[in-house]
Amino acid sequence: MTAPQGLSDAPPADAAGLYRTVRLIRRFEERAIEMVRGGLIPGGIHPYIGQEAVAAGVCGALRPDDLITSTHRGHGHVLAKGADPVRMLAELAGRETGLNAGRGGSMHAADVGVGICGANAIVGAAAAIATGVAWSQRRAGHDRVAVTFFGDGAVNQGVLLEALNLAALWRVPVVFVCENNGFAATMRVEDTTAGSITGRAEAFGIPAQTVDGMDPQTVLTAASCAVGRARAGDGPSFLECVTYRFDAHHTWEHLARPRYRTDAEVAAGMARDPVDIQAARVAGAARERIDAEIEALLDEAQRFAAASPEPDPSRALDYLYSDGLRSRAGTA
Amino acid sequence: MPILSYLRALNRALGAEMERDPAVCVLGEDIGVAVSNVTTGLLKRFGPERVLDMPISEQAFTSFATGAAMSGSRPVVEFQIPALLYLVFEQIANQAHKLSLMTGGQVKVPVTYMLPRSGSRAGWAGQHSDHPYSLFAHVGIKTVVPATPADAYGLLVSAIRDDDPVILFAPAGAAERREDLDFATLRPVPIGVGRVHRPGTDVTVVAVGHLVHDALEVAGELAASSGISVEVFDPRTLYPFDWAGLAASLERTGRLVVIDDSNRTCGIGGEIIATAAEEMRLIVPPKRVTRPDGAVLPFARALDLAVQPGPGQLRAAIEAVIKTG
Numbered sequence: 001m002t003a004p005q006g007l008s009d010a011p012p013a014d015a016a017g018l019y020r021t022v023r024l025i026r027r028f029e030e031r032a033i034e035m036v037r038g039g040l041i042p043g044g045i046h047p048y049i050g051q052e053a054v055a056a057g058v059c060g061a062l063r064p065d066d067l068i069t070s071t072h073r074g075h076g077h078v079l080a081k082g083a084d085p086v087r088m089l090a091e092l093a094g095r096e097t098g099l100n101a102g103r104g105g106s107m108h109a110a111d112v113g114v115g116i117c118g119a120n121a122i123v124g125a126a127a128a129i130a131t132g133v134a135w136s137q138r139r140a141g142h143d144r145v146a147v148t149f150f151g152d153g154a155v156n157q158g159v160l161l162e163a164l165n166l167a168a169l170w171r172v173p174v175v176f177v178c179e180n181n182g183f184a185a186t187m188r189v190e191d192t193t194a195g196s197i198t199g200r201a202e203a204f205g206i207p208a209q210t211v212d213g214m215d216p217q218t219v220l221t222a223a224s225c226a227v228g229r230a231r232a233g234d235g236p237s238f239l240e241c242v243t244y245r246f247d248a249h250h251t252w253e254h255l256a257r258p259r260y261r262t263d264a265e266v267a268a269g270m271a272r273d274p275v276d277i278q279a280a281r282v283a284g285a286a287r288e289r290i291d292a293e294i295e296a297l298l299d300e301a302q303r304f305a306a307a308s309p310e311p312d313p314s315r316a317l318d319y320l321y322s323d324g325l326r327s328r329a330g331t332a
Numbered sequence: 333m334p335i336l337s338y339l340r341a342l343n344r345a346l347g348a349e350m351e352r353d354p355a356v357c358v359l360g361e362d363i364g365v366a367v368s369n370v371t372t373g374l375l376k377r378f379g380p381e382r383v384l385d386m387p388i389s390e391q392a393f394t395s396f397a398t399g400a401a402m403s404g405s406r407p408v409v410e411f412q413i414p415a416l417l418y419l420v421f422e423q424i425a426n427q428a429h430k431l432s433l434m435t436g437g438q439v440k441v442p443v444t445y446m447l448p449r450s451g452s453r454a455g456w457a458g459q460h461s462d463h464p465y466s467l468f469a470h471v472g473i474k475t476v477v478p479a480t481p482a483d484a485y486g487l488l489v490s491a492i493r494d495d496d497p498v499i500l501f502a503p504a505g506a507a508e509r510r511e512d513l514d515f516a517t518l519r520p521v522p523i524g525v526g527r528v529h530r531p532g533t534d535v536t537v538v539a540v541g542h543l544v545h546d547a548l549e550v551a552g553e554l555a556a557s558s559g560i561s562v563e564v565f566d567p568r569t570l571y572p573f574d575w576a577g578l579a580a581s582l583e584r585t586g587r588l589v590v591i592d593d594s595n596r597t598c599g600i601g602g603e604i605i606a607t608a609a610e611e612m613r614l615i616v617p618p619k620r621v622t623r624p625d626g627a628v629l630p631f632a633r634a635l636d637l638a639v640q641p642g643p644g645q646l647r648a649a650i651e652a653v654i655k656t657g
Contacts, residue, residue: 067403101436110435117402118435125427128392132399139357139381140404159423162392169387319437320472322495325572327472 013060015281018216020290021056022275024297025076028085029247031298032075032092036251040306041092045106048076050246053274054179055080057219058147058239061227067115067133067146069126072107073179073245074119077149083111089301095308102311103319117146123184124150124157127176131167134174134230145230147175147223153184155197164236168204171235175226176201178238179213181245182269186260201238213241214272217281244269336518338509339369339448341481342502344518345488346371346408350378353406356492359384359393360410360446368412368448370502390416394423394445401443402431406492408444414451414462414501425471428497444491449504451542451593452629452640461629461636465501465540466594469571469603474498474523476569479544481511483568486521494523503593505542526574528581532563535587535650538578538604539566543591546643554647560654570600578604579612586615589649591641596622616656619649 029049035041048055055076059068062081070077075092079085083099091098092106099111110118117133120126130148137144154160155178167174178197182189189197198208207229211222219241226237246269248254261269279287317327336344350356358371364385366372375383386393390411397407411417417424424445431439451463469475474496478484484502491498529544530551539547544566551562565581567574582588588608592601601620608614621641629636 099436100434100438103436104434108434110438112435112438117399118431118439120427122422122426125395125422128395128423129399129402129427131392132396132401132405133403134399135396136400136403136405139400159391159395162387162389163396165387165389166392166396317433319433319435322432322437322440322442325474325496327572 013220015278016286016290018056018060018220019278019282019287020294021060021080022052022216022278023290024085024294025052025055025079026275027294027298028079028089029075031302032089033247033251035093035302041106042094043105044251045075045092046073046250047247048073050270050274051179051181051213051243052076053216053219053277054177054213054241054243056216058149058177058223060216060220061223062145062147065115066144066227067117067130067137069117069130069133069146069148070109070119071126071149071151072119072121073151074107074109074149078109078111078116078119081116082114083109083116085297086301086304090305090308093305093308094310095305096311097304097308101319124154124160126150127154127160128163128166131163131172131174135170135172138173143231145173145175145227147177149177149179151184152178152180152182152189152193152197153187154178155200156193161200164201164204164206167236168206171233173230173233174236175223175230176206176236176238177223178240179243180240181243183245183249183260185249186258197240198238206236206238208238208240210240210242213243214274214277216274216278246270333512333514335510335512336481336515338481338484338502338507341485342370342446342448342488343372345485346374347377349489349492350374350382355404355406356408357382357384357400357405358408358410359386359397361386361388361412363410368410370410370446370448390419391423394420395427397443398423398428398431398441401441402439406442408446408492410446410448412448413460414447414464415459417447417464421467424468424473424497429471429473432496440495441497442495443497444488445497445499446488447499447501449507450501451503451505452636453504454636455631455633457631458628463501463503463593465570466598466600468499469600470598472571474569475501475571476523477501477503477541478568479506479541479566481509482513482518483521483527485518487523487568489520490523493520498523501541503542506545509545521568524569524572524574526565526567526569526577528563529566530562530564532561533584534561535589535653536563536565536578536581536585537646537650538588538590539564540570540592540600543593543641546646547591550643550647550650554650560650562650573604575607578608582608582612582614586613587653588614588618589646589653590618590620591646592620592622593641594622595627596625616653619653621645621649
């Protein structure tokens with residue numbers, strides 16, 4: 001991975017910038033769900049709808065050359081960190097023009113050029129990777145910070161707890177961001193998690209804070225503090241962002257309709273909408289201009305994805321090895 | 333000439349690569365005091381920023397190494413016990429190995445996993461005596477199993493310089509090997525290239541790791557006692573395998589016996605025989621000598637030895653394929 005360069009795409013973290021980010025994520029996800037239904041995105045997605053404030057606030061606190069790892073529910077992180085939405089949508093559609101040349105898809109989007117080290121489909125697995133990334137950057141003399149996103153379900157994974165220990169032990173410049181949306185897939189956090197989420201970090205001596213994860217500005221303020229601490233050499237921090245997933249765990253729910261939360265509960269969870277909260281801070285005319293820009297961009301993204309070529313099947317295992325080693329074919 | 337021991341060869345390769353490239357670092361448990369005799373002197377020479385003693389957190393430090401490798405470092409991870417690989421199979425097979433493809437080539441993971449004293453160490457029982465190299469070859473991790481000190485040196489150097497994850501098994505059965513050689517002749521050994529230790533015309537024995545030495549011993553005995561000419565082929569790398577080297581050997585002999593310290597089902601020996609049967613010259617059915625199916629190494633010495641492939645079984649297998657035709 002080379003140092004990110006030439007970065008000007010990362011959205012600014014003022015009120016309008018935050019609004020643009022949360023609105024972009026929301027509309028991107030709504031269109032992606034349509035494309036899943038239309039068959040243009042294979043395999044479905046884990047929609048980020050409802051959690052936009054976390055990605056926008058945390059990434060708003062980062063420099064363009066800072067680094068993140070993301071999750072199976074990662075579209076918001078990737079867009080907020082500055083990946084091109086057009087190539088991102090092409091990736092979801094499995095096209096050669098996608099961020100990962102169609103080899104990663106929804107759960108593995110990466111754009112190293114803007115500091116996105118990859119989204120990880122194993123819950124909690126990226127925390128130790130991000131710790132290594134941040135350690136190596138510091139060793140090379142950079143003052144870059146790494147952020148690792150994960151959900152409440154990850155706080156019971158051994159490797160994540162081990163990573164907290166390593167990061168604290170060596171004061172690694174990494175920020176652990178837990179998006180507590182109340183559910184690990186269909187399991188309620190109170191049914192899966194003993195003790196408290198922040199208590200896990202505190203046990204390792206890591207400063208931990210629980211914040212309102214529905215307000216982009218609040219998240220930005222808390223994340224700026226954590227990132228500043230990491231950059232100053234004061235080690236890792238842990239943020240628990242309390243949020244709510246408005247849509248399905250995965251789009252298969254739209255068909256399977258598993259019952260793990262009531263309609264009333266969902267309505268209550270959606271009462272505070274991060275897009276509305278941030279919209280109220282931006283003047284109407286500016287907001288309308290941003291909305292229009294986003295729709296035009298996403299129109300273009302959908303056109304581009306549909307028009308882009310599918311990867312060549314004879315090149316299915318391109319990129320498997322860095323030295324171009326070709327593995328034996330499965331048939332003679 | 334000076335004598336180079338197997339573990340000293342690994343130590344020398346590590347030191348040389350750390351000297352040559354500041355990106356190289358070593359991490360693992362108890363490596364500061366060099367409990368496994370591979371990292372001796374490195375902490376003093378290179379300091380704690382490059383020789384990192386790890387807490388007993390194999391899953392985290394394996395992925396920590398992945399992150400470091402993605403980000404400019406070239407970590408070498410030592411595991412004291414081969415069974416720890418089961419604990420970190422996710423981190424190696426599902427993370428480090430897959431990141432290059434899944435990111436469309438944006439990410440490289442130049443990490444080396446090093447297993448000093450893999451396989452049976454005599455008396456270490458069920459959870460410290462496995463030899464799971466076939467699992468890693470199956471997954472597609474570049475997998476090397478050097479048999480000699482010079483190859484241990486050369487393959488570790490190549491592993492560290494490789495831009496992909498590479499796993500090096502240093503069998504306990506080879507760890508006491510010593511070689512008389514001029515240190516100035518030590519060279520990187522390319523990954524994926526086998527070595528004929530002894531040429532022969534009647535039968536090719538493919539031997540993995542420490543079993544190369546058993547094969548050489550049996551070959552010598554059979555030449556003296558029965559005039560059977562055994563070619564001993566050491567693949568050195570199990571993935572990617574030197575199929576061309578094996579095919580050339582079978583062109584000469586037409587007969588094949590494999591000795592492999594894996595459990596029988598899905599061990600690398602099965603793959604070698606399958607490929608030879610599909611693509612190469614065989615004049616009689618091949619044979620393999622392996623651990624039994626599903627073997628768990630029992631503690632008592634006699635039982636430990638009973639499930640390991642050994643020279644007696646190899647001799648019988650060679651005689652059987654010669655007798656067949």
